[in-house]
Amino acid sequence: MEIAVCFKIVPDYEDVIPKDWEDMENIDFTFVKKIFGCYDEAALEAALQMKDALQKAGKSVHLTAVTAGEGVSRLFTALYGAGFDEVVHISDEKIEFCPEETAKRLGQYLQPKKPDLILTGRMTGAGDSGMVPVCLAAGMGYEWITDVTDVSYNVENDRLEVWNQDTQNEICRVLDFPTVCSIGDGKHPYLRLVPLKAQMEARKKKPTKYDYEEEKEYNSSLVRYKECKQATICHMIESEDIKESAVWLMNVISEEVR
């Protein structure tokens, strides 16, 4: 079985200092540590969990992790160490606010491989549109299901069993291959820890470079950034001393508990 995971490497926004957000022309994330998109990380681990289960059932699995955009060798090494058979890096071009383009690049690599299952995170950041997996599925003619919490393979009927959530329920659905599953609040949100020996081995492996073949230019409809319109107006509690503030706060809490 061929399983591919599409992921994005993003800056850790927790590390961006407040002053840097003030620049409306550009945001400099170069000094910020890079991490896997949080839902993508859950998708990567879900694929590894599935590989473990399939291998236990005597099935052969090939696991590929694919990213378009920024690449970070430390993270590629972590993927090889964790158990991915291949890590593919599609160009270094930074693609922002143009999900169709990202999906096209991923699709061009994945189409000839025809993976049985493609896993992605449901989105990569707070303001991300979450459109890449949908466009990828539409472009490849795959079904798409989102807010997935767990994926498993039913050996008896050769089908997928996918748990996802709506506002009120956890739902288990039967799906045919091929399918794109977008992982939301995954059962395993973090990539497994890799033993030192496996890490050393993984360092010898390099990601496969894939050059996108079509014209490189694309149009993003971004005009410019702007300051957020403050939706709420913060009422600052001014009191003579901290004791008075604590009494006020405890009153609010007591009312809520009542």
Added chain:
Amino acid sequence: MRVNIVFPADVGKSDYIGIWERFMGLFAPFSKKEASMEVRTLYLTETGDLPCEVSAEGQVDCIGIQKDLSSGTLSKYLSGYLVEHPAELCIFAPTMEGKILARLCAAANKWEYYGEVVEFAEDEMQIIRKVYSTHKDAIFRIDAGRNVIVPTAGGEKQECNFSAQNVVVNYEKWPEEKEEQGRILKKIPKPAADDISKAKLVFIGGRGLKKKENYVRLKELAKKCGAFCGCTRPVALSGWEDYSNVVGISGNSLTATVCVTFGVSGSAPFLYGMENVGRLIAINTDPDAPVFAAAQDGMIEDCIQMMEEMEKVMFGEN
């Protein structure tokens, strides 16, 4: 300009009016310019009945859909409907199903999709949407063709007229089809209030607590106050708390009525998890901390001292 408005079936019965008011707030720039708008409203419901009073002039379609129809199948019908009734703007109610259907329809038809839309810019056909939570919005050019838009749930609202006259409601039922692909095996209702995302009162500790002992103390205080206690991602990374209690984009989204943050700066990924909190009270020594931009009440105080004072109030020492 032609506008299609879509209400998916997961809109709560009491939420229709609020969503309509949000839509009216979104259209305010067009109303100011007195631009003519041709509105068509589509209600998708499992009962097939009109779920709320008719609030817009124009055509209203009320479609009864099969219970548990998967989003994939439903979007195929919906795409057909939207192709049949072309409009420059297609606006979906900001619910979970609304966002999924909007994306599916946009991707299938190669229409532009804009989620988390705050408002329309007044000068040209541009929209403002959230890109980095409370840190930054961005202005995007709207395509001249067809655009699918999902607004933010919060934002500008305007009262709307719920006694529109001369509106014809068209009732229909979309054909039932037996779904094999996406067939439901099991359905389990989500448990009520057994985790932080459902709790009504939540305390959250951030790096401002300085050390693990203070976080443990906050947890104790929360317990005594009848609150759940959660943390920011850096706190979990420091090993002070289990990852299951992280609040933010990489953890839980809260629905608390009251949430109090202790020493939380308020990064964009964290505030993503706070969007559905009723009242956010922030305690931080830094008056410029981004958390105050999302809070209803703020205190510029040391969070550790505040905990001490709260303990004193609780044990009657003040």
